[in-house]
Amino acid sequence: MSFDFDRDIRREGTQSVKYDARRVVFGGEDVMPLWVADMDFAAPEAVTSALVERAQHPVYGYSLFPDSLYQSMIDWFATRHDWHIERDWILMAPGVVPSIHAAIMAFANPGEGIIVQSPVYPPFFSSVNKTGRRLIDNPLRLENGRYQMDLEHLEQCAAQGARMLILCSPHNPVGRVWEEHELRAVLEIARRHDLILLSDDIHCDLVLPGKRHLMLANVAQADDQVITAVAPSKTFNVPGLGLSALVVPDPDHRQALKQVFETLHMEQANPFSLTAFEAAYRSGGPWLDALLEYLQDNHRFVSDYLREHIPRISLIEPEGTYLLWLDCRGLGLSDAGLKAFFIKQAGLGLNPGISFGEGGSGFMRLNIGTRRANLQRAMEQLRLAVETTFSK
Numbered sequence: 001m002s003f004d005f006d007r008d009i010r011r012e013g014t015q016s017v018k019y020d021a022r023r024v025v026f027g028g029e030d031v032m033p034l035w036v037a038d039m040d041f042a043a044p045e046a047v048t049s050a051l052v053e054r055a056q057h058p059v060y061g062y063s064l065f066p067d068s069l070y071q072s073m074i075d076w077f078a079t080r081h082d083w084h085i086e087r088d089w090i091l092m093a094p095g096v097v098p099s100i101h102a103a104i105m106a107f108a109n110p111g112e113g114i115i116v117q118s119p120v121y122p123p124f125f126s127s128v129n130k131t132g133r134r135l136i137d138n139p140l141r142l143e144n145g146r147y148q149m150d151l152e153h154l155e156q157c158a159a160q161g162a163r164m165l166i167l168c169s170p171h172n173p174v175g176r177v178w179e180e181h182e183l184r185a186v187l188e189i190a191r192r193h194d195l196i197l198l199s200d201d202i203h204c205d206l207v208l209p210g211k212r213h214l215m216l217a218n219v220a221q222a223d224d225q226v227i228t229a230v231a232p233s234k235t236f237n238v239p240g241l242g243l244s245a246l247v248v249p250d251p252d253h254r255q256a257l258k259q260v261f262e263t264l265h266m267e268q269a270n271p272f273s274l275t276a277f278e279a280a281y282r283s284g285g286p287w288l289d290a291l292l293e294y295l296q297d298n299h300r301f302v303s304d305y306l307r308e309h310i311p312r313i314s315l316i317e318p319e320g321t322y323l324l325w326l327d328c329r330g331l332g333l334s335d336a337g338l339k340a341f342f343i344k345q346a347g348l349g350l351n352p353g354i355s356f357g358e359g360g361s362g363f364m365r366l367n368i369g370t371r372r373a374n375l376q377r378a379m380e381q382l383r384l385a386v387e388t389t390f391s392k
């Protein structure tokens with residue numbers, strides 16, 4: 001089977017956040033969008049044909065989650081991650097972010113502490129702040145070019161009466177795929193402090209060769225308090241369809257979450273989301289394997305280009321996700337200056353590192369989920385901007 005990830009698909013005018021919000025976010029439309037975490041690639045053909053078939057039935061009424069949908073997910077995780085999920089453990093949710101909000105509401109009272117590990121996906125902060133819980137940051141440490149968890153500090157955070165840790169695994173934006181010893185250490189700390197672990201594994205299928213993603217739930221013991229969020233949205237590039245799942249083995253946790261889900265009316269099934277979800281998990285495997293090869297080449301291209309032509313910017317070597325974390329501290333700019341430099345001098349729309357927390361100061365996040373020709377153009381624009389601005 002062959003897949004054409006080089007195909008030029010125009011996304012302008014499709015109500016795409018990445019493309020059509022550029023004027024608002026970057027002040028103009030002549031900026032190449034390499035920000036929001038979706039990819040510019042066509043979804044697997046099996047997804048598109050299932051959606052077309054569903055659309056041809058002209059009644060789009062209230063829907064149910066069929067058994068076959070649950071089975072598609074159970075089979076995917078058993079096959080790809082050697083993780084065995086029981087049907088009863090699964091709660092469907094419109095998105096991972098709403099699930100994080102719901103879990104915080106279910107397991108922590110207002111004012112109680114929730115730990116996050118910055119720099120991290122910004123909704124982790126806002127889900128804590130907006131629900132009136134107390135944000136406890138356990139910053140990651142950059143050591144010899146690789147991010148590490150500060151486990152001693154995590155233990156101190158947990159001892160402050162925290163209720164929950166939201167783990168990002170693999171980690172957006174720093175690209176770490178956590179190793180077994182790291183996950184085990186987190187589990188031990190959680191056990192000692194009665195901490196609930198909400199593991200956001202939305203990027204679990206997007207791992208570079210040589211790395212293996214471990215589901216925290218698979219490393220955990222039966223009585224550990226682990227809840228896992230997964231979705232086909234990043235894996236198969238269907239995030240706009242909005243459907244995810246929480247895997248909650250503990251019946252009391254499930255009950256507490258179900259109550260919040262009901263209160264927020266989060267259980268509604270969209271006929272298109274559920275169609276895409278099942279088709280992706282059932283038939284998307286070969287597409288994903290080809291995608292991972294393409295992403296690996298994109299990563300290599302950027303890595304080589306920066307090393308050869310833009311040594312002032314260095315890449316934190318990614319282990320997973322299609323998001324690259326660029327260390328731009330060598331440019332010597334403030335965060336506002338760095339953002340403006342990328343937009344105005346380089347014509348590139350990336351996510352400023354500072355939006356992921358203070359530890360992201362001086363960094364930019366680059367989305368490589370796009371065709372290689374775009375990345376080539378982006379790197380050339382960046383090289384030219386750096387050479388003209390910092391020539392002396």
Ligand SMILES: Cc1ncc(COP(=O)(O)O)c(C=O)c1O
Nearest residue numbers: 037095096097121172200202244
């Ligand atoms: C770590 C992480 N969690 C959750 C999401 C978004 O999930 P959803 O669209 O299902 O709310 C993203 C998207 O970038 C992400 O990177």
